[in-house]
Amino acid sequence: MRRRAVVAQTRAETLLQLRRGENLIVTLAIPLGILVFFAKVDAISTDFAHPVDFLVPGVLSLAVMAAAMVSLGIATGFERRYGVLKRLGTTPLSRGGLLVAKTATVLVLEILQILLVVAVGVAIGWHVPAGIVPAIGLLLLGTVAFAGIGMLMAGTLRAEANLAAANGLFLVLLFLGGMAYPLAKLPTPLQDFAKALPAAALSETVRAVLASQAFPVGELAVLVAWAIGAPLLAARYFRWEE
Amino acid sequence: MPAAAPDPAISVVGLAKHYGATHAVDGLAFDVACGEVFGLLGPNGAGKTTTVEILEGYRTPDLGTVRVLGLDPVRDAPALRPRIGVMLQEGGLYPGLKPLELLRLFAAYYDDAEKPEVLLDSVGLRDAAGTAVRRLSGGQVQRLSLACALIGRPEVVFLDEPTAGMDPHARATTWQLVRELRDRGVTVLLTTHAMDEAEQLCDRVAIINGGKLAALGSPAELTQHVVSDEIWFAAAPGLDVAAIGRALGLGETDVVEDRAGDYVVRAAGTPERIADLACFLRDANVTLGALQAGRRSLEEVFLQITAEQAR
Structure with a gap:
């Protein structure tokens, strides 16, 4: 693997991400907006004394979902449409090098997101708990799961369909993810369905470690299953040309 | 005994590729010598792009053998990719990057790349250096795509319809670049619909039709046998x-x-x-x-x- 090529590729992809305004809305403005809005507007009741203790873990999960699934998936779908992936295939930047660069690009964005969410959270009364280190481990696991889903859609759907599907799925998983309000607010059958999805699995496990609650083993199992299954499906069905 | 001919830059033997019932390429064979500018001519659907994409390592042949610089384009891809340059028929460039950013990115893929600024000048895009690719004209995109093919100082260059959509001035610039490649001993395989382009640039051309070789030779050889009665x-x-x-x-x-x-x-x-x-x-x-x-x-x-x- 050519280190210089991977570094340049990561730089270029990060630059492209920052240039897409709609990408910044989904990955930064929406998570931060939800954090501030639900913390300040008394719209929901949670088991937590302070809404921000409920919200920060949910919004961290939402941010990771936006970066790994929506941002990565939509960008990759259009690169496939424009023949960029095909063209890169004849350069010495191997497919492995491209994947490393895309992973690094997602991680750069996530570091920025986590810093901003934590900073805004602290500003409105959140205290950084000791559980932040295992929480980051869980967010990385969630990144693998959501990147797998994003790449599966990007590599199989037309670019426009992928755009709609990624944004639509983002909205569905936000509503069913226990991110802005507790899962318990959902009707029971919908709760059961939501618990099988990666969004709720991520937010519930992150919340448990940040609040030092009993660790939800079942949710962790769901998250691990998505983190294994989705990338395997993406690797199996991804087509480099549209 | 005559000295053995030097190994060809590109060799195609008994090449066949079909998609379903369609025989895109059907028993094609030709060699391209080192330093030669070789044209693949043929009507739409003749199998030109399929042939080029097999040589670039995108597709695997159903039958036959292809070698580029003596290497198998698929199996030996890591060794071959640093030595070839590719211009796709369309697309391949990040729409959100600017020409100079794109050339700097491509330069980072290769060990001994050309200077991006110099190459941008020689394809006549200096004035467009700060314009996003999506805002460039068709001819400007083609010239940038050509520059990306040349940035790594390739030994073999594949150009799939390099002048499609170019105005006469851009076409002349591109022809000049191809002539300079030949002067530097670079092997060029190009496809084209423009016969004047083939006559102007190519040392030899292969006319392919229905996936088969229909004629092969220098433009002069192909035209002199047919005496016109007009x-x-x-x-x-x-x-x-x-x-x-x-x-x-x-x-x-x-x-x-x-x-x-x-x-x-x-x-x-x-x-x-x-x-x-x-x-x-x-x-x-x-x-x-x-x-x-x-x-x-x-x-x-x-x-x-x-x-x-x-x-």
């Missing part, structure tokens, strides 16, 4: 074609004005007939613009070969 000349429009026919000892309908000022004489260009034509023009005080006889253009050869096989 004389073509250009002069002032509106000449009396019946009078020209009589002056050449032909029927009154054997000379026609194809387009204004373009005349076709339907008879072989014998020395005597050319002299008679010259005398007629002298007597009528008409200046000759151009004259061609006895040899067909590559375009005529191409049309004849591809039409024969379509029957």
Whole structure:
């Protein structure tokens, strides 16, 4: 693997991400907006004394979902449409090098997101708990799961369909993810369905470690299953040309 | 015993590739020597792009063997990719990057890349260095795509319809770049629909039709065997074609004005007939613009070969 090529590729992809305004809305403005809005507007009741203790873990999960699934998936779908992936295939930047660069690009964005969410959270009364280190481990696991889903859609759907599907799925998983309000607010059958999805699995496990609650083993199992299954499906069905 | 010929830069033997029931390439064979500019000509769907994409390592052949610089484009891809340059028929560039950013990115893929600023100048895009790719004209995108193919100082360059969508000025720039590549000993394989491009640039051309090789040779070789039984000349429009026919000892309908000022004489260009034509023009005080006889253009050869096989 050519280190210089991977570094340049990561730089270029990060630059492209920052240039897409709609990408910044989904990955930064929406998570931060939800954090501030639900913390300040008394719209929901949670088991937590302070809404921000409920919200920060949910919004961290939402941010990771936006970066790994929506941002990565939509960008990759259009690169496939424009023949960029095909063209890169004849350069010495191997497919492995491209994947490393895309992973690094997602991680750069996530570091920025986590810093901003934590900073805004602290500003409105959140205290950084000791559980932040295992929480980051869980967010990385969630990144693998959501990147797998994003790449599966990007590599199989037309670019426009992928755009709609990624944004639509983002909205569905936000509503069913226990991110802005507790899962318990959902009707029971919908709760059961939501618990099988990666969004709720991520937010519930992150919340448990940040609040030092009993660790939800079942949710962790769901998250691990998505983190294994989705990338395997993406690797199996991804087509480099549209 | 003669010295062994140096290994060809590109070798294609018994190549076949089909998609479902369609035989895109069907038993193709040719070699491209090192330093040669080689043209693949053929109508749409002849198998040009499929052949090029197999040589680039995008597709695997169903049958046959291809080698580029002695390497298998798929199996030996890591060794081959640093030594080739590719220009796709369309697309391949990040729409959100600017030309200089894109060339700097591509330069980072190669160990001994050209200077991005210098290459941008030589493809005539210096003024567009700060414009996002999505805002460039079609011809500018093509030239940037060509620059990306050349940035790694490749030994073999694949250009799939390099001048499609270019204005005459951009086309001339591109032709000049290809000539410079040849002067530096770079092997070029290009596909084109433009016969004048093939005649101007290519040392040899292969005409392929229906996935098969229909003709192979230098443009001069391909055009000299077919002796035309027509004389073509250009002069002032509106000449009396019946009078020209009589002056050449032909029927009154054997000379026609194809387009204004373009005349076709339907008879072989014998020395005597050319002299008679010259005398007629002298007597009528008409200046000759151009004259061609006895040899067909590559375009005529191409049309004849591809039409024969379509029957």
